[in-house]
Amino acid sequence: MKKLYIFVVLFLGGIFLYGCNEPSKTTHTIKVYVGNDLINNYFVEDGSLFDKDTLDNINVNKSLFLYWSTSKDGEEYTFSLPVESDLSLYAIYDTNTIDLNIDFSKYGNYYRTFSIDDLMSNNLFSKLKTRLYQGASISKYSSSNWKTVKRADIHPDNPGMVWRIYDSGLISVNRNGGKDGEWNKEHVIAKAWLEKIRLESKTGDQHNLRAADVTLNRGRDSKRFKDGSGTYINSSNSFFPGDDHKGDVARIIMYMMVMYSDSGLTINKIIENTNNWEVLLKWHLEDPVDQFEIHRNQVIYEDQGNRNPFIDYPSLTYYVWHDQYGYPQS
Numbered sequence: 580m581k582k583l584y585i586f587v588v589l590f591l592g593g594i595f596l597y598g599c600n601e602p603s604k605t606t607h608t609i610k611v612y613v614g615n616d617l618i619n620n621y622f623v624e625d626g627s628l629f630d631k632d633t634l635d636n637i638n639v640n641k642s643l644f645l646y647w648s649t650s651k652d653g654e655e656y657t658f659s660l661p662v663e664s665d666l667s668l669y670a671i672y673d674t675n676t677i678d679l680n681i682d683f684s685k686y687g688n689y690y691r692t693f694s695i696d697d698l699m700s701n702n703l704f705s706k707l708k709t710r711l712y713q714g715a716s717i718s719k720y721s722s723s724n725w726k727t728v729k730r731a732d733i734h735p736d737n738p739g740m741v742w743r744i745y746d747s748g749l750i751s752v753n754r755n756g757g758k759d760g761e762w763n764k765e766h767v768i769a770k771a772w773l774e775k776i777r778l779e780s781k782t783g784d785q786h787n788l789r790a791a792d793v794t795l796n797r798g799r800d801s802k803r804f805k806d807g808s809g810t811y812i813n814s815s816n817s818f819f820p821g822d823d824h825k826g827d828v829a830r831i832i833m834y835m836m837v838m839y840s841d842s843g844l845t846i847n848k849i850i851e852n853t854n855n856w857e858v859l860l861k862w863h864l865e866d867p868v869d870q871f872e873i874h875r876n877q878v879i880y881e882d883q884g885n886r887n888p889f890i891d892y893p894s895l896t897y898y899v900w901h902d903q904y905g906y907p908q909s
Contacts (some may be wrong), residue, residue, distance in 0.1 A: 604624045604625050604626075605624070605625040606622050606623065606624055606625070607622070607623050607624075607625060607662050607663070607664060607665050607666065608620055608621070608622055608665045608666075609621040609622070609623060609629055609662070609665070609666045609667075609668060610665075610666070610667045610668070611634065611637060611647075611667075611668050612667060612668065612669045612670065613637065613638070613639055613669075613670045613699055613700065613701055614670075614696040614697065614698070614699035614700035614701075615694075615696045615697075615700060616700050616701055616702055618637055618638075618701065619637070621633065623662045624662075625662070625663060626661045626662070626663065627661060627662055628658065628659065628660075628661060628662070629658060629662050629666075630658070631647075631658040634647065634668075637670070638701050638902075639670045639699075640672060640699060640898070640901040643672040643673050643901070644670060644671075644672055644673075645671045645672060645673050646671050647668045647669065647670065647671065648668065648669050648671045649666055649667060649668060649669070650667075650669065651669050651671075652671075653669075653671075655671075656668060670699065672699060681695065681698070681892050681894065681895070685891070686886065686891060689710075689880075689886055690710070690888075690891075692706075692710070693706070693710075698895075698898045699898070703898055703899060704837065704840075704899055707837055707888060707899065708837050708838065708840065710885075711834075711837060711838055711885045711886075711888070712838070712885070713885075714884040714885065715883060715884045715885035716883055716884050717780075717781050717783060717784050717785075717883065718780070718783040719779055719780050719781070719782050719783050720764075720766075720770060720782035720783045721783070722783055723764065723782075723783030723784075723785060723788060724783075724785065724882060725755060725764075726882075727785050727878065727879060727882040727883070728741070728755075728764055728785070728788055728789075728790055729741065729752045729753075729755070730878045730882075731785070731874070731875040731878040731879055731882075732789060732790040732875060733752065733874070734749055734871070735870050735871055735874060737749055739751065739752055740752060741762060741790040742790070742871060743762055743789075743790050743791050743792050743795075744765055744767075744789040744790065744791050744820070744824050744827065744828075745765075745791060745792070745795055745799070745811040745820055745821055745824055746792055746795055746810075746811060746821075747821070747823055747824070748792060750762050750790075750792075755790075756793070757793060758793060759793055759794050760793070760794075761793050762790045762791060762792060762793060763790075763791065763793050763796060764788040764789070764790070764791070765788065765789045765790070765791030765796045765799070766782070766787055766788065767787050767788075767789060767828055767831045767832070767835075768787050768831070768832065768835045768844070768849060769800070769801035769802075770782050770801070771801040772801060772844075772848060772849075773839075773844075776839075776842045776843045776844060777842065778839055778842050778844075781838075781839065784835070784838070784883075785879045785882065785883045786831060786834050786835070786879055786883070786885075786887050787831055787834075787835055789827075789831075795811075795813070798813050799813060799818050802814075802816060802817050802818040803816075803817055803818070803848070803849060803850060803851040804817065804818055804819065804820060804828065804849060804850045804851065804858075805817035805818065805819055805850070805851040805852060806819065806850075806852050806858045806861070806862075807819030808822060809821070809822060810822070811824070816851075817851045822865070822866060823866065824866070825862035825865065825866050826862050826863055826864075826865065826866025826867060826868070827866065827872060828862065829859050829860075829862035829863040829866075830863065830868070830872070830887060830889040830890055830893075831887070832846075832849055832850075832859060833859070833863075833887075833889045833896055833899075834887040834888070834889060836849075837888075837899070846859065856900070856903040860896070863889075863893070863896060867893065868890050868893050872890050873890065876890045876891065
């Protein structure tokens with residue numbers, strides 16, 4: 580800050596006032612990066628200290644964050660040294676405990692705009708959401724395609740049979756309909772929930788539709804999910820999808836929460852448990868991606884035009900929602 584000094588000069592015949600400004604100090608710019616994203620610019624006077632606490636409000640992946648450095652692979656910056664030039668500070672992460680072997684060149688050119696630096700970017704969520712919408716053709720439920728479910732939910736070892744969600748039953752692909760003993764299209768994120776948040780036009784999202792027993796589907800209704808163990812549990816107010824299906828359900832939830840985040844779809848509306856984020860991660864880990872899901876994801880991509888990235892890259896969940904749960908340590 581400039582200081583104004585007032586000088587009083589006495590001379591014969593009166594008083595004369597004049598002032599002058601103290602020469603201003605040089606100000607240096609400190610640029611702060613997370614991944615490739617420039618998060619903020621800070622300004623510090625030459626010779627002053629930059630308070631480390633200033634960076635506490637920066638959104639970093641806290642479970643992996645190590646320190647701030649003046650280069651992307653450098654040593655820790657010493658905040659006790661006076662600032663004498665412009666600086667760039669980068670968030671440095673512990674790459675020994677995370678999976679950086681995500682090959683974004685897989686699946687053709689679908690993820691061609693993504694890089695490893697995006698994993699630590701504050702824009703990862705929004706960039707992923709934008710990509711999922713590009714080229715996607717999603718309709719309301721009444722216009723959703725039976726042919727897609729018939730192709731997508733085929734059991735890998737039993738051609739001509741679809742694998743029903745929740746009860747793991749096998750049934751002829753052509754025995755679809757709305758009567759008891761048939762299978763229909765189950766909304767993992769309940770249709771009623773989507774309609775309440777004005778997403779009726781998206782109720783036919785094929786990623787959210789699974790082949791299910793008609794009677795069981797009716798019994799599940801729009802109940803929230805709840806943690807459990809063993810086979811599916813259909814209680815009065817909640818529903819456990821079963822050990823063989825909870826991972827599939829978790830990854831569908833992740834996809835839907837990215838796609839429709841602007842519409843008010845939150846984890847509290849989907850999973851009953853107060854520790855719902857822990858439940859979601861637990862299901863994701865205990866029931867990992869299998870060949871059925873991989874095949875299903877590809878079929879839906881061919882018919883609808885978008886993919887479920889949490890099936891393609893299971894470890895992506897830790898980067899997208901790192902504030903909710905930390906990466907499992909090795």
